[in-house]
Every structure is written in structure tokens, then in C-alpha cells.
Amino acid sequence: TKIHHNIKVLVVFSTAVRKLSLSSGSRPKVCIVGGGPAGFYTAQHLLKAQDDVIVDVYERLPVPFGLVRFGVAPDHPEVKNVINTFTQTAQHERCFFHGNVNVGVDVTVKELKKAYHAVVLSYGAEANRCMGVPGEDLAGVFSARDFVGWYNGLPSNQKLNPDLNCETVVILGQGNVALDVARILLSPLDMLKKTDITQHALEALTASRVRRVLIVGRRGPLQIAGTIKEVREMINLPDTTADMLPADFKGISETLKGRNAEQNSGTYFCFPCVSLPQGSGEDAKAVPTGQMEDLECGMVISSIGYKSLPIDPCVPFEHRGAIIPNDMGRVLDTAGLYCSGWVKRGPTGVIATTMNDSFDTARVLLKDMKEGTLDLSVNKPGAQEITALLQERGNTHRNTQKKKNADCTLFSRKKNTLLTNSQKFKTF
Amino acid sequence: MRSRLPLSIMNHLEYVCVCVCNLDFKANSPLIQRSEQLPTYIHYAVAYTHSDTHSSCSSMALHVCVRSLLSTNGLRLLNIPLGVRLQPKQADLHSSSSLGSKVLLHFVNQSGTKTSVNAAEGESLLDVVINKNLNIDGFGACEGTLACSTCHLIFEDGVYEKLDSVADEEMDMMDLAYGLTKTSRLGCQVIVECWMDGMTVRVPQDIKYQREAQEVKNKQ
Numbered sequence A: 001t002k003i004h005h006n007i008k009v010l011v012v013f014s015t016a017v018r019k020l021s022l023s024s025g026s027r028p029k030v031c032i033v034g035g036g037p038a039g040f041y042t043a044q045h046l047l048k049a050q051d052d053v054i055v056d057v058y059e060r061l062p063v064p065f066g067l068v069r070f071g072v073a074p075d076h077p078e079v080k081n082v083i084n085t086f087t088q089t090a091q092h093e094r095c096f097f098h099g100n101v102n103v104g105v106d107v108t109v110k111e112l113k114k115a116y117h118a119v120v121l122s123y124g125a126e127a128n129r130c131m132g133v134p135g136e137d138l139a140g141v142f143s144a145r146d147f148v149g150w151y152n153g154l155p156s157n158q159k160l161n162p163d164l165n166c167e168t169v170v171i172l173g174q175g176n177v178a179l180d181v182a183r184i185l186l187s188p189l190d191m192l193k194k195t196d197i198t199q200h201a202l203e204a205l206t207a208s209r210v211r212r213v214l215i216v217g218r219r220g221p222l223q224i225a226g227t228i229k230e231v232r233e234m235i236n237l238p239d240t241t242a243d244m245l246p247a248d249f250k251g252i253s254e255t256l257k258g259r260n261a262e263q264n265s266g267t268y269f270c271f272p273c274v275s276l277p278q279g280s281g282e283d284a285k286a287v288p289t290g291q292m293e294d295l296e297c298g299m300v301i302s303s304i305g306y307k308s309l310p311i312d313p314c315v316p317f318e319h320r321g322a323i324i325p326n327d328m329g330r331v332l333d334t335a336g337l338y339c340s341g342w343v344k345r346g347p348t349g350v351i352a353t354t355m356n357d358s359f360d361t362a363r364v365l366l367k368d369m370k371e372g373t374l375d376l377s378v379n380k381p382g383a384q385e386i387t388a389l390l391q392e393r394g395n396t397h398r399n400t401q402k403k404k405n406a407d408c409t410l411f412s413r414k415k416n417t418l419l420t421n422s423q424k425f426k427t428f
Numbered sequence B: 001m002r003s004r005l006p007l008s009i010m011n012h013l014e015y016v017c018v019c020v021c022n023l024d025f026k027a028n029s030p031l032i033q034r035s036e037q038l039p040t041y042i043h044y045a046v047a048y049t050h051s052d053t054h055s056s057c058s059s060m061a062l063h064v065c066v067r068s069l070l071s072t073n074g075l076r077l078l079n080i081p082l083g084v085r086l087q088p089k090q091a092d093l094h095s096s097s098s099l100g101s102k103v104l105l106h107f108v109n110q111s112g113t114k115t116s117v118n119a120a121e122g123e124s125l126l127d128v129v130i131n132k133n134l135n136i137d138g139f140g141a142c143e144g145t146l147a148c149s150t151c152h153l154i155f156e157d158g159v160y161e162k163l164d165s166v167a168d169e170e171m172d173m174m175d176l177a178y179g180l181t182k183t184s185r186l187g188c189q190v191i192v193e194c195w196m197d198g199m200t201v202r203v204p205q206d207i208k209y210q211r212e213a214q215e216v217k218n219k220q
Helices: A037-049 A066-070 A077-090 A109-115 A144-152 A176-186 A199-206 A228-235 A252-257 A351-371 A383-392 A403-410 B007-011 B059-072 B125-131 B157-162 B168-174 B207-219
Strands: A010-015 A029-033 A054-058 A095-099 A118-121 A141-143 A168-172 A212-216 A276-278 A285-287 A299-302 A337-339 A395-400 B015-021 B043-047 B083-087 B102-108 B114-120 B152-154 B184-186 B199-202
Touching: A029 A037, A029 A109, A037 A054, A037 A066, A037 A077, A037 A351, A054 A383, A066 A077, A066 A144, A077 A095, A095 A383, A109 A118, A109 A383, A118 A351, A141 A144, A144 A176, A144 A199, A144 A299, A168 A176, A176 A212, A176 A228, A228 B168, A337 A351, B102 B125, B114 B125, B168 B184
Parallel strands: A010 A395, A029 A054, A029 A118, A054 A095, A118 A337, A141 A299, A168 A212, A168 A299, B102 B199
Antiparallel strands: A010 A095, A276 A285, B015 B043, B015 B083, B102 B114, B152 B184, B152 B199
């Protein structure tokens, strides 16, 4: 890969500068920090609703799309179809993508606020929740995030080198990420070969001795964070059997009978539980029983949730929930600052949830523009000023004609075997 | 190739003729990769599960089957929405220029705006929204591949009952949809048919619009 993190020369990958027929000085300018689903959906809504707004999307990595690119499992390529709609947004004449810009390091939020009428923080959750148990730092203990980044080609996880020379892997957590990891570990190789999983991961999985994956959770079957689709996939995975403990299912059918038909849309399956839940439904709490069980394994993958980090001292941050405190997307106690996506409401939900959430933030921003809460009478320089700042600080600003070429040359990944017909789908 | 089909399908096989809509197989179409004998429009016999508990076909199973069958003909299924309709008897040849009669449909979007369009029989409701460029925010994110719930539509009671039954895979995705109702379906799985003429479908009303409407009411 051509990205060198240590040297001062930073290469900024931007979409080609298009000539705007009118002077761009007087137009409302919005800056979005983070080029993942939240950032792009927010941009999409803004561009559609207001025909003079200019949107600049800044992304730390050289390529956009965030977790859609690096978090979605390689055997779920359909989920990545949203990339088509994001690409169209990025190619919109009033939208500009600036890659390889680390907001908070290369440029501050204060500087962005000065250059734009509004700044939207959509930088997601880049860290993981820690278990806080002894041994978390031992070799052979990985975060699911890093493991997923490894098989998806995230540059910073390239050298992870998980040792798959063991028979048993324990995954802590029962959400969709945990299920994805389990599925990738146990999928038949000829299925994996057809996906765009990275070459080195495929080689490691080919040589893997892993035969047993335990997915461990604190509460019962009704409380697992994973969704039915992923559970079903796990159960139906060729050449694998799902093992469940009958004791975990005590009382489940009675509980299910009491629920509405709407909510009970499938069978629930479970994996070994650490303790019995007290209470019921989503409020059920895990209560330690005092029983201990030793599980022998060669690797532990911790998949208990992602976590956002504070980006800049001038942006308020609520450490307990690890989100930016906000009211419907307006960052509290700060004018001109908004947030959308996981950094706004926490790192849960699917792309559709983020979509609705981003649209909500965009609407709030547009309302503020309309009502004068955001002062649009002042001209703002926008990307011009930021680009100048970055160049001063040692950035070599390079325009690439096509973002997609950058995608192909920078990362060595297996070619996506599914093509999509994006022309049929127009967002504008 | 046959051995790739799931065991459940292998055990119970029944052949029906399926008219695979919205696929343009003309010789110079970019969708087709190198096949010598190209009929202009193709019919496929597709195996579907026939179990005692339900007679509806699993869409995923269909995808698997159609893909397998296409590949034996040197064709590849690309990730475009399938407007698939199960027809036990008829094997109609549809040309793309006259895909059946026009059906009047009304769509109500998230802010309550109603748009009426003439849809073609055989397309999915997702196709209608895309082709007619209807103003519905974020519709069809996964492009009809049952990987999201953004094409969620709410039907009128009488209409909902007459729709084909829901496959497991669709149900799984609907579980995650915002504003789910007892008459909800995913638009990519519902195919326009003549009897739907005049029906109204809507998407869940925006929380934002509901809130604003409430604020206006409160101020009065």
C-alpha cells in the first residue's frame, strides 16, 4: 500500500474539482466529518433538499464508505449495494469528497467551523468496548473489530496475523458482529473463495485448524443482540452443526406465548450463557450465579460493542455513553455543530437505522438554515480555506479524476464477483 | 453444480415455470457475459421447496436456483432486483416493450404527499419507485436483494390479504423495519398485478413531521 503514516507528506484524495457556473462564495457550505453511511446519507438529504448548498465530506482514510466497506462481512455483498447510492452522492456536482484528512489531527473542528456555515460530525465508532477482565491484553485475544478489519482489508489491521492453529475459538458477545466472525471462521472455503475477502485472510482460513466456535453471552436467548437473519445463516451454514444448551431454553415458550404475534416472527436459538437472566424482555439483567466453567481455547475474540471516541477538545463528549451529547442531532451547547450516525446515538443498528437518523439530522440542519439559527448571510470559504491549511501543514493535494481508481490501486483485495447495475438507481 | 442446492430443496422438488421479469437478455446487453445461444427472453424452470408447513417459495432459495440455472447456460446473475412471480401454469412470453397492462398506483411518502403513477404489470414496487423517480427518501438501499428494510411499504387491509405469503427471508428483514404494521411488506418482494389497480401504498410517516404537526397543533 502506498499510504505511509509516518512521513509528513500526506496525500489528499479528492474528487475532481468541478467548475460551478455561479460564484460559490455566497452559497451555504456544510462540512461533514466522516465518509461512512451516516456522512453520505446526511449529505444526500442536504443536497436533495437545498439546491444551492455545497457539501464537503472529509474522511480519515483515503477511501470512503467506512464500515460498509470494512465492516460488512464479505459474504454479504448485497448489503454493500448502498455504495452505489453513496457514489452517486459523491459525484453530485455540489458534493466533494476529501480523503486522507484526519480531523482533530490535520485540521481542528474549530477551523472547520470557521470555514463552514455548519459542521456535521458523522465519524462513527472507531474503538471497542473493553471487558475490563484480566488477560484482555494477552496474545491471542482480539477485538472483533480488528478481526473484521483484518479479513476486510482495513490497512491498519493488515498485520494482525491471528493464529488459527487451534481447534476452539471463543467469541464473547452475541451480536451480529460476533455471528459474522463465527460464520467466517467456519464457512466452507469454496464459499469464501467467491467473496471479496482479502487474500491473506483466505490463506489463513485455508490453513486454519479451527473446528469449534463458542459464542458466549451473558443473558438468555431472547436477549441476544444478533438478528434473525444472521442466526438463521449460522444454523444453516453448510458442514456445521449448531449446538445449544437445553437449559437455556427453560421458560422461553411461555414467555413467547405472551407476546404479540407481530413481535414473534421466528424461532430463537441460543449459545452458551454465562449466567441466567433475571427479569424478562429487553430489561433482563445478567446476574452472576457464582458457577465457573473453564473453556479451553486457542483464541478469544471480544465482540461486545464498538465505542466512539472524542474527536476534538472543543466538541462536548459524554464519556459514559460514548456519544456526543445532542438534541435531535444538534450538538448541545455549541452553535453550528451537528452529529449523525453512531456518534450521535450509539453504535447499534443497521444501515437503515443510520439512514433515518442521518435524514433527521439533515432536516434539523435545514430547519436551522431556514429559520436563521445558522447565519447564512456571512460568506464562508469552505474547502478552499481548509485545503490551503492542509497544504501549509505538509499535505500534497492531489485530485484524482475517479475515486474508484484509487480504490483499486491502494488495496489488494479479491475482485468483487458481483457486479451491480447502478445506472438504474438514481437518487436525484 | 447441482450439489450446491440446499438439501431441503433437493429433497422436495417440483417444477414450475417462473417468468423472470426485469431481466433484459438482449445479445448486446452488458448484463450478459459471453453466451452463444441467447434467446431474447428466457423462461426458467425453477425448483422450489414444497413443504407441509408452507407452500411459499423462499426467495433466497429462488436466488440460488436461478443463479445455478443461469450458470449452466453460460450466464451470470448480476445483482439487480428480480421481479419474480410464481405461476403454476402460464408461461407467458413478455416483451420488454409491453410488459402487460398498466396499473394505477398511489404512493404516499414520508411527508404525506401522494403521487399517482401508472405501473407495468410484472415489475416490483421497488422498480416502480425507482423507475418513476418517486420522492421517497432512501428507498431501496440494497437494490432489492433482501439485505435491508428501506423499501418497506404499508398496504391497505383488503389489499394486504390478497398478497402472496411472506417468505422467511423477507420476514427477517421486515423485523428491523421502522414503523412496522400488520399490513407491511417489502416493496421489492411485491409484484404489480392487474387487481392492484387503484391501490394506495404508503411509507411510515416521519417522526419529524409528526412532531412538527403536533407542535403546530399545540401552538394553536
